[in-house]
Amino acid sequence: MLYAGLTANVFAKNVPVVIQTPSGSIKGQHNTNAGVNEFRGIQYATADRFEPPVPVSNWAGILAATKFGSNCPQAARFNLTEESLEENCLYLNVTTPDNAKPDDKLPVLVWIHGGGFVGGGSNLYRLDRIAREANVVVVSLNYRTGLFGFMPHPAIDVGINGNLGLEDQRAALRWVQKNIASFGGDPDNVTLAGESAGTGLICLHLASPEAVRGAFHKAILISGACLQQIPTLEQALADPIWEAVSHNPKDSNRKFRCPVPGDKDYSDQASLACLKNQSVSDLLQAQTYEAGNRLLSFVPVTGNKTVPRSFHEAVGSGNIMKVPMIMGSATHELRLYIAYDVLGDNGTKTEYPVTIDNVNQYYLPAFYGTDAAIHQKILQRYFGDATNPMNLNGATLGSMLSSYNPYVGINNCLHLQTANTLNGVAGMPPIYQFEFSDPNALVLGVGLAPGKDPGFELGAVHSSILNYLFPNFSNTMAINAPDLPPASDELASQMIAYISRFMRGDEDFSGFPAQWNAYDGSQASPASENVLLFRPNEIKLFNAYGGLSPDSTAGHQCAFWNSMYPN
Template sequence: MLPATARAAATDAAAEASAATPADGPVVTTDTGKVRGTAGGGVREFKGIPYAEPPVGMLRFAPPRQALPWRGVREATRYGNACPQVSRYGLTQASDTEDCLTLNITLPDTGATPGPRQKKKPVIVWIHGGAFVGGSSALYPLATMATAGDVVVVSFNYRLGVLGFMPHPAFPASHNGGFGLEDQRLAMRWVKRNIAAFGGDPDNITVAGESAGAASICMHLIAPKETEGLFRRAIVQSGGCAHPLREVAAAATAVGDKVAEKVGCGDKAGADKSAALACLRKAKVTDLLAAAAEVGGADLMAFSPVYGTKTVPMQSFEALRQGRFVKVPVLNGGDAEELRLYVAYDVQAGAKITAESYPDDLKAVYADTTPTVLKDYPVTAYSSAPTALGSVMSDFSPKVGLNNCIYLEAGKLMRKHVPVYEYVFGDPAAPPVTPDPGFEMGPVHSSELPYQFPHFDNTTKLAGPDLAPPSQKLADQMMAYWTSFARTGIPVAAGSPAWPRYTAETAVMNLTPGHVGPFDASAAHKCGFWKPLYPGFLTQ
């Protein structure tokens, strides 16, 4: 790693070189230097702004460090590199570039340069998903959200998988297994300090995310000493806040030690942890990614947040039950058929799920409760065995937190302390987010994203350019609800049904074309059936 002065000089040179290119885009001054973006299509956009130093050398497997200042004007017209990852399910593109900690800002172009006398706009900070091992901010076009809601929208990249969420006995104890979350918090602090220069209100920030992005928000909520004051509201889309986390020490042994061994660093731990850490910091990124893929296998939780550190101090559902979380209004929910998507991934990978195998498929998830589950969820009630399996798990699964009863559980725990607005996204005509698996899908995990981010690019490009008219109407309603919540803390859409606060089972918003309005989601997803079977998960 270069000394600080040398790194600063290199940063200055790069900024000055880019500034030598003639440009007439809007220029904004941040606390680390000036950036030049683009204007067009009704928005101003600034892309690829560094919020942290590249996490290489001594900063690999360490908390992030604030970006160094630069001289001149830095071009901010292209997205930064995606953080290291392998391609998964054809939804993400591989990357092995560690210099990836950048953010993007999109705001409505009013024709005037944001200034101290202009009214500041609400800010939405979007955290991308990807199972903590994939994805990037570049997949989410922010312009429609910014213009439709008259808000400033921010997105960013953060370390993923083995580099961002792997715990190991040699890593710093306070942040072990949580470097990706620390990246996110550093980005949020950057936004808090700088967003006023882009016309955003630093005192009216909503943090929002889907899947791993939403689960990250759950982690930020339950670490009030680390995140208090960084955001005023939270939008959690398919986050599973009430699902159990892994404990750091156990995960370090189950995952970290095995990865270290596969890259030739396992025999260096012993009593001298510094030797193991030094070895892991020198390992090739491609070797770490390959080792992580082998160790993680099909385990969706292998590289996900752990608790028992300063980053995530305690078990998530316990923090919610005890009211030990950041007290802000929350908009929370998920997709009606969440886990049909993961059944599709299994089928696409060669799994044979049939009516004959259905009992055994259920047993792999529900163990001794399988006979009871079979009675309430017979395969004959569905169009196919894969559809049935996906629907059962979408109601409740003890294995994966992406299910509707867990979402409702989190809402019930949080509503004792803060305003909560709960929803279920249920558009049966939602665009596909994976190639046709040969069975009925419907509104699966991540199906709502094209409604928020038109032309959402998961590299499969399946959604097409436009939604069908009923779905587009729902998208417009959702955009109004979401941005209203970011503005005031209450989701309101002109001409659409009132969204009640989640105070009763029947006060969950049904986001389905032709049926938008409150309904009893607990009954729809049979949470009363699941509660006595899994009282440790469903307590409310």
């Protein structure tokens, strides 16, 4: 009978497991198939609309933590992601190796999801692979996005105005500090990791050491360059998207109208009270309309208590979190964005085939500004002839944008420049730079909806790396992307092994496919040979920057781009 009971437990997928934390008892599940313990949908805070998060009180009894909580309010995008209308959304999830015990002091990874600052959520990610293979505790969390998390308004408390999503993350990090030891994690060894907008938010935590010191001790920045400029609170209020959200006469579908300056019934407080009274769905409809007409419409700001300074200022003054970092990006990040435009899966639902007319009238102005002379130089450089470009298609255009563009901080040269600049800060610990470059990375069913083939080669595009860390990541709650091909799956395990070694503070990568040397690029000598290439059967160090002369066509041609955009 004892043997039969043990056998039943071994083959059961989920077996209840209860732990005691300082906040209260939590019941999760032991996932025997995955070899982990999973605790899902733990509420760490509550928040009224446009108000700061309030930590949850300790609870009596046993909290059931077996299902993901709802993602924060967001519209469906790209014919792929899913809508959420739930404002009670400040949940986190914890996954541990199945043999983890309280006070084991395992390294802790806290994952900040991406989503363009307007979407995403923690219930899109399976945490079991990293927890099991790296033998670490993994936490994922929700935070408010879009106008609910990143829309400055003159009636919101100036100290947090425009940065409520960041305040949510800090509330979650405080919860981790309080409770993670009960899951077997080490509160003194927390790695904050994120991708895309998640990385952009980590950059702002790094620039605010007085607010986050002690909350994390290492950082992993994927597909986001910290040197990308974002507005100050003052600039954001001077160009107020909240007014357009409140009333835009060009939006024929607007279902509400809140007072804006110039209206006889306007006051800051009346405006905010009106916005608080609108339905989530109506606000999201307004947000979607405005986001379709502005690039990165809803973003965090600097210049308040949450983020006192820009990343540029933090680096220049040395007033920055000095923690070891992994930084990197995918080789062809923005081919994904070209695919959205070619397919019409963009904010305006407009198809933009890659023709020379569309390149001149749409793509180049959107990504490189309005200087026609610069456009001519770029086309001449990459396609041989500005008027009759050779080999111009979605793949080649996307690769060019991925090397550098000044308006979207997802590009390789700006990532390298960020690391070069950080290396100039006195006392900065090691930075490990990488480039993800699997030509067979899955995109359909991951970054693009299944069957949405744009008709050109995709490869290692934006967000395709996520499936290597979080199995079957599909940008949906179904978590049903195809399994990785065998060579890619092996690469995923190798990447996780490197991350595990980094989280443990070990700089010795002997026995690995390649020694990962600390990145030694600098402002004066930017062409470092110490970028680790992650490609199946070809993990090696290389120079991603290229040559130092603007004439060099090596690497990502960063010297050329620096000559075009020296600031």
